[in-house]
Amino acid sequence: MKNQEIAAQFEEIADALELKGEMQFKVLAYRRAARSLEELTDDVAELAKSGKLREIPGIGEGTAKKIVEYLDTGKMKKLAEALEGLSEELLDLLKIPGLGPKTLALAHNELGVNTLADLKRVLGDGTLAQLPGMGEKKVDNLRKGVEVREHASARLRLDQALEVAEKVVAHMKLIPEVKEITPAGSLRRSKETIGDIDILVTGNGDTPRRDVPLRIIAHFTKYPETETVLSAGDTKASIRVKTATHAVQVDLRVLPQDTYGAALQYFTGSKEHNVKLRTLAREKGLKISEYGVFKGKKRIAGRTEKDVYATMKMPVPPPEIREDRGEIEAALRGKLPKLVELSDIKGDLHVHTSRSDGSFTLEQMVEAAKAKGYAYVAITDHSPAAAYAGGLSIDRLKKSMEDIDRLNEEMSRTDYHRDAAKPRGTRRKKKSVDGHFTIHNSPFTILTGAEVDILPDGKPDYPDRILEQLDVVVCSIHQGFRKNVTGRICDALANPNVDIIGHPSGRLLSRRAGYDVDLDKVLECARKYGKVLELNSYPDRLDLNDLYLRKAKEMGIRIAVNTDAHGIRDFDWMKYGVATARRGWLEKPDVVNCLSLNALLRLLRKN
């Protein structure tokens, strides 16, 4: 798919035009077109073929033509034209915090700055400081910006950001002036990665009012892990905080109690959601800011988020879906989804033990799953091809299945000892002679399973006679990331003994983009064979991602939200999976491990 490529071209046009002082709205239009393409899960080439480009929001006559031009010729004249006299390296300088298009254009035009080296030179020799509107402090800030940029690395993963936020919150709670404190921003929206952390605070009224925000800000800037204080005003401050891997920006905003809802709404974002909401308000003759909803000078709402959205005659969209992906329209029509919740999850269908590469025994993992309040867990150790992970030979797998059966029986005995009125549960079998199967009556059931490699030839790494004895078969790609991945996954989906495709894209947020796979084709195959796709909750995966989850839902494909736990604490990752599921608009019926054990097994049998 060329979607990302074309989006990048539009971004570049926007940067170049901005540098050349082109009208802001034109620049914005290119950026919006780029964002739309980035989020598009349909192939833009297909849409071009069927003449549907203009149906993409933000794509109009001009950008549609440029897309077609690029698809036909591999080039975009407008980009070459916009880049005239500029270089990619120059545009890259825009990523330096504090260095915007105006200042960069000034440095470029007046001092011939084209590269990072040029910029450092004019920052160092005082020539930039002498230009109109510039001064020593600005130059100082830019020097800092260059340093930050040079040491900047990837965004934080959701789990890492959460840890930083929790520590900062704990620090802030040390002083009595802090009354309420909430992380907002992309963290509250549970984005898979977090650029910076936003924290909202209300001041306690017990102390003299005017001092409170100042003291809170002062305490914030003294957070022990602070690397730099970027800014500190009367109501808001920004610091950079050291983490194990790199520094992250943390913004703090202090607000009065009666504007808390408006501020929470504003600070949660996303920016696109807020712009849409504020535009809507403007059409109604209202104005929304972080201080409230205003009719003329009069504030008509602001205390709670509910009040703010109510002025637009809509319920509160869950934070996870505030991305301007249709949630405002849905809310206005009263059609907001009832998103899946952590408490809806009844089991985990992808779990490893020390038999393969897990760190805990079968018994320990089972206890941990029970402690989560689940009704079932599927034990899915690796298959032999995953030698590096101690994949199980057929004999070892059979031994594991026997152990699971025995453990199930033991659990049912203990459970019925407590409740003698219930009949003794019969042993669960995959398939009985007459095609029916009987269900274990224990309140907790261990399902037999495996995470089976999809081999280079597309076959699962266990023979069908083995697979058909397992309750849950998760098939995953662990090798041959570039070798016909789409075809191999679709072959696996066609196999009636395969239930779930594990981490379908194979991406690792901190390390790699993913397999060379056409997810649209995978979704199509999953739909065709009625199979389940995994949302892997491992914080570095979160795979499928929010966009493809939504697409899967729309196609009627069901999702298993699994942790891929290799240790007992990994079961906690379920919260990241559920958060991502929510971002994908998934509801309880979309998630197979919200089903009761009986219903789940019925569903898997249909495969």
Add this chain to the structure above:
DNA sequence: GCCGTTTTCGGCCCGACTGTTTTCAGTCG
């Protein structure tokens, strides 16, 4: 450049912070 239950032209979210300014521009989120 995009877009339209008041518009095919005339709009396009809103405010804080900083620094260099005598009232505002640039940047950011």
